[in-house]
Amino acid sequence: MANPDTQYPSPARFIHWTMAALILATIPVGVLMTQEGLERSFQNSLYIFHKNVGVLLLVLILIRIFYRLTHKPAPLPSDIPDWQHRIAGLSHAALYALLLIMPIAGYIRVRSGGFPIEALDALGVPSLVPRSDALAEVAKSIHYFGSFAIAGLIAMHIGAALYHGILRKDGVFSRMWPPFGGSAS
Ligand code: HEM
Ligand code: HEM
Known part of the structure; x- marks a missing residue:
């Protein structure tokens, strides 16, 4: 049951x-576009989607972090054990960190490699990093290893959300649901 006093704004x-x-x-688009043997124009479209949505x-994450720092969420229900509080806090912090690291590493990888980011180019936003193959390689590795970390954390996160929403029905899921408007009853 959703309670407007414990819901995220x-x-x-x-x-x-x-x-x-x-x-x-x-x-999934990132994983698919890096496979070999794709038709060229299909692969290009996937890259354009991935870079620009990235x-x-x-x-969005910069806006979200600013909003989060200025709007503290209500505490979790009191019957949630302490260790779950701590794991939730740590995993959310790690998610926020990766949500910053992944697009920044992707941006640096593409820009220092000398490649376009179509939306920014159309807006006339210049590259913020110098052209450098060495930098591109480092950013590429961070982006690659980060992708496993973020995918793993998201899988755990969704598992935890479904555990609360379907098995425990303890109100944690409806802290974040529905996506907008008032609370669901
Ligand atoms: C939250 C944002 C992002 C996520 C979760 C994400 C995730 C991924 C994943 C899972 C892959 C496939 C694994 C790999 O080969 O590295 C990938 C590849 C790639 N991503 Fe991203 N990405 C994000 C943002 C960006 C951004 C903003 C850019 C560039 C503007 C970008 C550029 C690339 C490129 C070029 C590749 C191909 C691998 C390479 O050559 O480095 N990504 N991304
Ligand atoms: C796929 C990418 C997702 C990311 C990156 C993500 C990230 C996050 C983060 C960072 C928080 C912490 C909010 C805060 O305290 O500031 C959060 C909370 C939450 N997320 Fe997600 N989430 C994702 C998907 C999902 C999905 C698919 C579900 C449901 C099946 C879900 C359910 C929830 C719930 C219920 C909370 C509130 C937890 C609490 O009250 O402590 N999330 N999410």
């Missing part, structure tokens, strides 16, 4: 679900 819920939908598309995600 509507803007926090809206941005959470918008980002969730975009990330759940960005990760930059949009960077903008």
Whole structure:
């Protein structure tokens, strides 16, 4: 049962679900576009989607972190054990960190490699990093290893959300649901 006093504010819920939908598309597209043997124009479209949605995600996470720092969420229900509080806090912090690291590493990898980011180019935003193959390689590795970390954390996160929403029905899921508007009853 949703309780408006323990729910995240509507803007926090809206941005959470918008980002969730975009990330759940960005990760599989990233994996698919790096496979060999794809038809060239299909692969290009996947890269264009991935890079530009990735930059949009960077903008969204900056807004989200600012909003989070200025709007503290209500405490979790009191019957949630302490260790779950701690794990939730740590995993959310790790998610926020990776949500910053992934698009920044992707941006550096592409820009220092000398490649376009179509939306930024159309807006006339210049590259913020110098052209450097060495830098591109480092950023590429961070992006690659980070992708396993973020995918693993998201899987755990969704598992925990479903555990609360379906098995325990303890109100934790409805802290973040519905994506906007008032509380579900
Ligand atoms: C939250 C944001 C992002 C996530 C979760 C994400 C995830 C991924 C994943 C799972 C892969 C496939 C694994 C790999 O080969 O590295 C990948 C590849 C790639 N991503 Fe991202 N990505 C994000 C943002 C970006 C951004 C903003 C850019 C560039 C503007 C970008 C550029 C690339 C490129 C170029 C590759 C191909 C591998 C390479 O050559 O480095 N990504 N990404
Ligand atoms: C796919 C990408 C996702 C990312 C990156 C993500 C990230 C996050 C983060 C960082 C928080 C902490 C919010 C805060 O305290 O500031 C959060 C909370 C939450 N997320 Fe997600 N999430 C994702 C998808 C999902 C999905 C698919 C579900 C449901 C099946 C879900 C359910 C929840 C719930 C219920 C909370 C509130 C937990 C609490 O009250 O402590 N999330 N999410």
